[in-house]
Amino acid sequence: MQTRQALIDYTLHLADNALILGHRNSEWTGHGPILEQDIALSNIALDLIGQARLFYQYAALLINKTPAADPTSPLNHGTAVTEDSLAYLRDAWDFKNCLLCEQTNGDWGKTVLRQFYFSAYQFYLYGEMQKGKDATLAAIAEKALKEVTYHLRWSSEWVIRLGDGTAESHARMEKAVGELSRLTAELFLPAQYERSLAEAGLAVDLLPLRSRWEQRVREVFEMATLSGGAGMLTGGKEGRHTEHLGYLLAEMQFLQRAYPGCEW
Amino acid sequence: MSVQELEKIFQDRIDSEIRIEPRDWMPDAYRKTLIRQISQHAHSEIVGMLPEANWITRAPSLRRKATLIAKVQDEAGHGLYLYSAAETLNISREEMIAQLHSGKAKYSSIFNYPTLTWADMGAIGWLVDGAAIMNQVPLCRASYGPYARAMVRICKEESFHQRQGFEILLTLSRGSADQRRMCQDAINRWWWPSVMMFGPNDESSPHSAQSMAWKIKRFSNDELRQRFVDICAEQVKLLGMTLPDPELSWNEEKQHYDFGAIDWDEFWNVVNGNGPCNKERLAARVQAHEDGAWVREAALAYAGKKRQEKDAA
Amino acid sequence: MSQERWPLWEVFIRSKQGLDHKHAGSLHAADAKMAIENARDVYTRRMEGVSIWVVESRHIHATNPDEAASLYDPANDKVYRHPTFYDLPDELKHM
Numbered sequence: 001m002q003t004r005q006a007l008i009d010y011t012l013h014l015a016d017n018a019l020i021l022g023h024r025n026s027e028w029t030g031h032g033p034i035l036e037q038d039i040a041l042s043n044i045a046l047d048l049i050g051q052a053r054l055f056y057q058y059a060a061l062l063i064n065k066t067p068a069a070d071p072t073s074p075l076n077h078g079t080a081v082t083e084d085s086l087a088y089l090r091d092a093w094d095f096k097n098c099l100l101c102e103q104t105n106g107d108w109g110k111t112v113l114r115q116f117y118f119s120a121y122q123f124y125l126y127g128e129m130q131k132g133k134d135a136t137l138a139a140i141a142e143k144a145l146k147e148v149t150y151h152l153r154w155s156s157e158w159v160i161r162l163g164d165g166t167a168e169s170h171a172r173m174e175k176a177v178g179e180l181s182r183l184t185a186e187l188f189l190p191a192q193y194e195r196s197l198a199e200a201g202l203a204v205d206l207l208p209l210r211s212r213w214e215q216r217v218r219e220v221f222e223m224a225t226l227s228g229g230a231g232m233l234t235g236g237k238e239g240r241h242t243e244h245l246g247y248l249l250a251e252m253q254f255l256q257r258a259y260p261g262c263e264w
Numbered sequence: 265m266s267v268q269e270l271e272k273i274f275q276d277r278i279d280s281e282i283r284i285e286p287r288d289w290m291p292d293a294y295r296k297t298l299i300r301q302i303s304q305h306a307h308s309e310i311v312g313m314l315p316e317a318n319w320i321t322r323a324p325s326l327r328r329k330a331t332l333i334a335k336v337q338d339e340a341g342h343g344l345y346l347y348s349a350a351e352t353l354n355i356s357r358e359e360m361i362a363q364l365h366s367g368k369a370k371y372s373s374i375f376n377y378p379t380l381t382w383a384d385m386g387a388i389g390w391l392v393d394g395a396a397i398m399n400q401v402p403l404c405r406a407s408y409g410p411y412a413r414a415m416v417r418i419c420k421e422e423s424f425h426q427r428q429g430f431e432i433l434l435t436l437s438r439g440s441a442d443q444r445r446m447c448q449d450a451i452n453r454w455w456w457p458s459v460m461m462f463g464p465n466d467e468s469s470p471h472s473a474q475s476m477a478w479k480i481k482r483f484s485n486d487e488l489r490q491r492f493v494d495i496c497a498e499q500v501k502l503l504g505m506t507l508p509d510p511e512l513s514w515n516e517e518k519q520h521y522d523f524g525a526i527d528w529d530e531f532w533n534v535v536n537g538n539g540p541c542n543k544e545r546l547a548a549r550v551q552a553h554e555d556g557a558w559v560r561e562a563a564l565a566y567a568g569k570k571r572q573e574k575d576a577a
Numbered sequence: 578m579s580q581e582r583w584p585l586w587e588v589f590i591r592s593k594q595g596l597d598h599k600h601a602g603s604l605h606a607a608d609a610k611m612a613i614e615n616a617r618d619v620y621t622r623r624m625e626g627v628s629i630w631v632v633e634s635r636h637i638h639a640t641n642p643d644e645a646a647s648l649y650d651p652a653n654d655k656v657y658r659h660p661t662f663y664d665l666p667d668e669l670k671h672m
Contacts (some may be wrong), residue, residue: 023321026329029336030317031548033556034583035310035344036604036615042337049330056326084325108559138611154614161607164564166571172558255324255382262439264324264382264432288642322621348603351585356581357605417602421623563607564581569609 007134008062009096009193012086012201013237014137015055016097020245021118022048023252024105033108037135040154044115045148056083081261088256092245096191099121099236102245109132109169110160110176116155120216121187122148124209133201156220163224164193173226181229188213191237276480283409286352296476297471298408299353300369301480304361306346307371310364311545313339315379316388324382328432332385332394335425342418351408361393365550373531375541382449383436383443389429389450391458391496397422398492399462402482411480430499437491437503451500452508459523460531490520497521584633587611589629592612598630606631 025045032038060081079085100118105111126148129141162169188210190198197203221228235241255264270289277284284290290386314338320336323329363369374392379385400422403415436447463469463485475481493496500507509525533539583605589598600619606612612631620626640648656662667672 019326026333029320029333031552031555031558032340034550035340035347035603035605036619037559038340039344039622040615041312041336042333042340043622046330046333046337049326049333053326053330068449087326088324098656108556150617157610157614161566162559162562165566166558168558169562169565215277233425251321254322259440259442262324262443263435264328264439285642287639337622341622344604345602348585351603414602435590560583560607563611564583567608569610576665 001083003202004066004224006196007202009067009191011055011059011062011137011199013096013191013193014159015059015086016095017101017118018048018055019052019090020095020097020248021101021114022046023248024101024103025111025115027105028111031072037108041111044070044081044151044154047144047151050145051147052087053083054143057088058136058140068145071168084256088253090239092249093239095241095245095249096101096237096239097245098183098186099233099242100180100187101198102236103180103183104247106176106179107172108158109172110179110211112158112162113154113173113176113180115151116159116220117184117217119151119155120213121184123152123207124212125204125206126210128204132204137202156199159220159226160224163221165227170225173224177226177229182233183233185232186234186236189234189237194237269441275375275477277383278407279478281479283412284407285409295353297475297478297480298411299350299355299360302346302350302353302411303355303363304370304372305367306343306350307369308375309339309346309366309497310341311371311549312375313343314377314545314548315377315541316385318379319382322382323385328385333427335428338421338425341421345414345417347409349408349414352410352419361553365546365553367537367546370535372461373534373539374461375545376474376534376542377457378540379415380453381446383433384454386429386436386447387450387454389425389427390433390499391429391454392461393425393429394423394462394496395458395492397426398488402488403480405479405482408481433503433505434491436504447503448505451505455508456527456530457534459489459493460526462486462492462553464528464531465526493521493523527564583607584635586631587634587637588612588616588633589630590598590616590620590626592625593627598628601625603634611631 022045025041025048027040029038029045032041039123060083091174098118100114103114123145126141128147130138130145132138132141157171163173164170188206190206192208194203199203217228236245255261271291274284274288274290274294282293316332316336316339316465320332323332347360350360351357360369363373374395379388397419399417400419404412404419406412406415433447433451434437466472466484466486469485472481472484476484497507497512497514511522511526513522514524534542537543584607585603586609587603588601588604590601591598601616604615604619605610606615610633610635613629616631617626617631621629652658
């Protein structure tokens with residue numbers, strides 16, 4: 001039972017990460033620095049939202065098969081949970097995405113750096129997850145890894161290009177590193193549900209990923225002539241978010257909240 | 265060869281349906297007309313991303329969100345194909361964008377109307393894309409090769425857009441009272457602007473005759489408009505909604521629908537910059553371009569450095 | 578601000594193994610690496626390709642349409658290059 005709940009939380013965490021970052025990226029659609037890149041980032045947004053849907057569908061399946069331990073849970077209104085009720089009817093404290101994902105887009109430099117940090121994390125994460133014991137998560141990871149491999153390539157090149165481009169682009173990238181790097185430690189700090197599942201081989205053990213991720217970031221930053229950042233801010237995985245998430249959800253969930261119970 | 269002779273050869277080729285390609289001789293007026301039309305079309309795709317992108321972050325389900333992103337992204341692609349086609353006529357994309365931003369180049373007025381509810385995503389797909397497809401399908405046979413090829417690709421991709429729009433409206437029309445009201449309201453607001461998308465009546469459309477002779481245009485504005493009205497008047501019945509035109513009625517004799525008079529004052533008012541969103545749309549495009557300047561410049565600087573390093577090695 | 582722009586590239590796509598690369602369109606990119614990625618994002622969104630070539634447009638050399646007559650018309654009367662030119666008995670198989 002506890003394992004079941006942890007698996008649900010873990011799956012929601014994976015889904016929330018993908019949805020929130022995909023949503024942020026989609027804010028660029030129509031406003032990119034050049035048409036070709038507008039299209040490129042929209043592709044990444046679509047990949048991430050696609051991943052989120054697969055995870056939410058799996059979470060919904062798990063939830064619907066589990067008698068709710070907590071009868072007051074918002075997910076227990078007597079009707080079946082769906083990918084959309086999970087995305088649109090939970091409040092910020094129920095969301096388990098990392099803080100990095102919910103940060104505002106800022107300029108193109110901040111957006112590509114956020115993508116690079118996160119894609120590098122997803123790259124190693126999914127690489128392990130596809131070997132995991134949960135067959136559904138493994139299958140989703142295998143499919144998503146192909147997408148993420150490209151995201152990592154695309155975002156690495158942009159970080160290098162802007163870091164080693166002009167004086168202005170370099171300064172903007174350094175500023176972005178200053179804003180975002182303190183949010184990266186959380187990626188590798190396991191939440192309670194990750195710890196309990198990792199022991200059973202159902203979740204990826206994050207600690208060994210960290211050095212691989214750091215190595216990758218170091219290599220790319222070296223080519224980009226960027227220095228690393230410092231500091232540490234965590235909490236997203238446990239539902240303690242920055243102020244940004246509330247606004248994102250208010251916008252995203254508006255129709256479902258204003259006209260409850262409708263088909264769209 | 266004299267210009268008259270060249271013009272004769274050129275027109276003969278067009279008359280026998282041989283495509284004109286970039287390096288072929290063409291009259292200057294043909295080139296200019298094409299640049300105007302293709303770039304205007306490209307600008308329309310790009311500005312047209314904005315009213316729909318307005319609802320990406322508020323799309324009511326994950327499926328709707330994904331399909332809306334894919335659709336707006338397609339529009340970016342269509343703009344890109346069209347700018348590329350125009351670039352074969354010796355004008356750069358940068359120049360065309362400058363013309364858009366300065367207000368010298370026009371784009372379709374339809375995108376100067378606001379998207380106020382989710383139902384607008386449906387109405388745009390059904391009516392605006394429907395009208396656009398009606399205009400675009402004949403352009404797949406336009407006499408200028410690169411333009412025709414871009415249009416073939418665009419029309420292929422466009423077909424999912426209209427279906428997506430109709431599906432949104434159909435879902436709303438079967439939904440709650442609020443959803444049905446939303447659906448009808450969107451149809452009411454988008455119907456007349458969509459009918460106007462075919463441009464002025466034939467008798468007041470100055471460039472049409474020449475464009476027909478050059479086979480850049482295959483059907484008159486009024487012909488296409490009539491076809492559009494005939495199709496929509498039937499399709500709206502499937503939604504259980506109405507089109508906001510009391511004069512709309514089937515004419516057995518003509519085998520077409522009669523419809524009410526178009527408010528051309530409104531049309532010209534919006535064309536001349538006074539529509540509800542003209543300023544916002546243009547400002548959004550200008551800002552995206554200006555905010556992206558440092559990015560484009562940095563990428564170029566980096567590419568230059570790498571090239572030098574390679575040459576030095 | 579620099580007035581230079583990202584150069585134009587021509588994109589060629591192999592739609593499936595066994596077929597030639599075919600011209601798909603063009604796009605702008607700062608360098609070859611980016612041109613390939615842009616081509617992937619712009620021209621293969623609907624599974625149109627399995628392989629991409631890009632070449633900067635300025636590197637393409639083309640024939641002049643004014644010389645089309647002298648270049649291509651002379652082939653018109655060389656029908657003997659086509660197999661149907663040769664009149665052989667129907668009994669002859671597999672040739």
